[in-house]
Amino acid sequence: MKLVEHFTHGLTSPICLTWELTYACNLSCVHCLSSSGRRDPNELSTDEAKAVIDELQRMQVFYVNIGGGEPTVRSDFWELLDYAIAHDVGVKFSTNGVKLDKARAEQLAKTDYVDVQISLDGATAEVNDHVRGPGSYDTAIRAMENLYEAGFGQFKISVVVTRQNVDQLDDFKAIADRYGAQLRITRLRPSGRGADTWDELHPTQPQQKQLYDWLVARGEDVLTGDSFFHLSAYGQELPGLNLCGAGRVVCLIDPVGDVYACPFAIHDQFLAGNVRSEGGFRTVWQDSELFAELRGPQSGGACTKCSHYDACQGGCMAAKFFTGLPLDGPDPECVLGNGETELAKLEMDTIVPKPSLDHSHRTTPQRKDGPVPLTLSVRRPDKACDSDPLAGEGRRLPAGVRVN
Amino acid sequence: MTAAPVGTAEAAPTGAFDPAAPYRLAESVSLRPESFGALVYDFHTRRLSFLKTKPLVRVVEALAHHDDVHGALTAAEVPDDQRDQYLRALAGLAQAGTIQPR
Numbered sequence: 001m002k003l004v005e006h007f008t009h010g011l012t013s014p015i016c017l018t019w020e021l022t023y024a025c026n027l028s029c030v031h032c033l034s035s036s037g038r039r040d041p042n043e044l045s046t047d048e049a050k051a052v053i054d055e056l057q058r059m060q061v062f063y064v065n066i067g068g069g070e071p072t073v074r075s076d077f078w079e080l081l082d083y084a085i086a087h088d089v090g091v092k093f094s095t096n097g098v099k100l101d102k103a104r105a106e107q108l109a110k111t112d113y114v115d116v117q118i119s120l121d122g123a124t125a126e127v128n129d130h131v132r133g134p135g136s137y138d139t140a141i142r143a144m145e146n147l148y149e150a151g152f153g154q155f156k157i158s159v160v161v162t163r164q165n166v167d168q169l170d171d172f173k174a175i176a177d178r179y180g181a182q183l184r185i186t187r188l189r190p191s192g193r194g195a196d197t198w199d200e201l202h203p204t205q206p207q208q209k210q211l212y213d214w215l216v217a218r219g220e221d222v223l224t225g226d227s228f229f230h231l232s233a234y235g236q237e238l239p240g241l242n243l244c245g246a247g248r249v250v251c252l253i254d255p256v257g258d259v260y261a262c263p264f265a266i267h268d269q270f271l272a273g274n275v276r277s278e279g280g281f282r283t284v285w286q287d288s289e290l291f292a293e294l295r296g297p298q299s300g301g302a303c304t305k306c307s308h309y310d311a312c313q314g315g316c317m318a319a320k321f322f323t324g325l326p327l328d329g330p331d332p333e334c335v336l337g338n339g340e341t342e343l344a345k346l347e348m349d350t351i352v353p354k355p356s357l358d359h360s361h362r363t364t365p366q367r368k369d370g371p372v373p374l375t376l377s378v379r380r381p382d383k384a385c386d387s388d389p390l391a392g393e394g395r396r397l398p399a400g401v402r403v404n
Numbered sequence: 405m406t407a408a409p410v411g412t413a414e415a416a417p418t419g420a421f422d423p424a425a426p427y428r429l430a431e432s433v434s435l436r437p438e439s440f441g442a443l444v445y446d447f448h449t450r451r452l453s454f455l456k457t458k459p460l461v462r463v464v465e466a467l468a469h470h471d472d473v474h475g476a477l478t479a480a481e482v483p484d485d486q487r488d489q490y491l492r493a494l495a496g497l498a499q500a501g502t503i504q505p506r
């Protein structure tokens with residue numbers, strides 16, 4: 001059996017575990033995958049978080065990707081960081097940079113086994129702040145300067161590729177080079193608030209080709225989190241696993257301890273359990289019915305007839321789910337245009353699943369800098385409908401995922 | 405990946421693999437048992453790799469308890485006709501820094 005086939009059946013512990021420590025965030029990015037903003041009163045306490053770290057150590061989860069929300073606004077963030085590292089759980093944390101002053105940068109430079117990832121969604125303030133909010137570009141750049149001056153070494157700059165910034169890939173690379181950082185570019189998914197802004201932010205079909213060409217030509221030392229495998233259908237396979245890892249090698253622990261199949265799939269349908277329940281995270285990972293189903297044989301539906309199926313595998317489960325497409329069909333950004341055709345066929349009254357949770361700030365901060373060049377319309381479904389109409393319904397899981 | 409310089413005046417690289425010497429799993433490396441073999445994680449380089457078979461995992465684990473690599477191969481009951489194959493795999497692991505001389 002090839003190695004990747006073992007992966008489709010799941011591993012004893014995840015390889016790519018994301019742990020969102022809080023739903024609180026100082027920003028209100030319009031594409032936030034977890035609809036963050038306000039802290040949830042039920043978030044894991046310091047002791048509970050430490051118990052999770054102990055469990056991860058026992059399970060030999062060698063590193064976690066910590067995010068949020070903005071993880072550094074948790075007052076015990078630095079304590080948990082040290083605790084994880086002392087317990088053989090390396091940490092890569094994602095931040096908008098708000099707390100990375102000179103002192104913190106120096107502290108981080110002295111800490112082993114920690115990696116920092118600064119989010120930046122535009123190589124210019126204009127493009128970045130349009131998505132991430134006023135002042136966020138300057139905050140991120142200041143954090144990079146501080147890390148650079150403190151001699152942190154190679155941190156990461158994490159970019160979500162959008163229609164507005166896809167022309168700036170070389171500029172992002174130049175920024176990374178300036179600070180001795182490594183560029184990481186990932187795919188925009190219609191998750192969280194990203195569902196509301198997807199139509200305006202996701203790259204157009206020609207831009208996807210442009211992105212693919214850039215990755216082939218210049219992507220050698222650029223990280224992608226394996227997120228563009230649907231683009232492999234343009235020709236050569238991109239480096240990486242080229243499979244949807246949800247529930248197999250990937251999962252999310254959210255701030256209240258809920259375990260989801262993937263950080264981009266915060267929805268009841270992908271909820272496997274909670275770390276607070278008996279048996280903790282290990283039992284959820286190893287025994288949950290949802291994960292067993294994700295690790296079982298999948299049907300690729302219409303995609304299995306496609307000659308690109310080996311490389312593309314029908315794309316991203318979360319992208320399909322949150323655009324209302326069936327899980328056993330093409331990705332909404334299918335490079336052959338099949339996803340767009342399917343989207344066009346969706347009835348006007350199709351209920352597109354929305355995230356089960358929303359911690360957005362109740363008021364969006366006012367933009368200080370006057371009118372922005374682009375408008376973001378909000379495609380928020382009926383707010384009166386509180387409970388998710390699809391929860392527990394018979395939509396089969398997760399047919400878009402393929403087993404070799 | 406950078407190719408090793410070829411044809412330069414330098415002799416064999418200093419870290420060359422020597423099966424007559426004692427080895428061990430590198431200090432910064434941990435193994436996690438999996439159905440196919442093991443996941444290898446280097447806390448230093450943050451690189452993830454794999455040992456693709458269980459017998460290879462047994463050999464790597466045996467290294468620390470034997471005076472040379474040959475001893476570890478014997479202890480892990482590697483058949484004679486597969487020894488070369490294992491030595492090549494171990495040389496690769498030494499080059500990658502997964503195992504180190506002790």
Ligand code: SF4
Nearest residue numbers: 244245246262316318
């Ligand atoms: S659902 Fe999408 S983002 Fe999540 S693991 Fe699968 S392909 Fe990746």
Ligand code: SF4
Nearest residue numbers: 303306312330331334
């Ligand atoms: S039809 Fe399916 S497998 Fe083929 S390129 Fe489109 S999404 Fe990928």
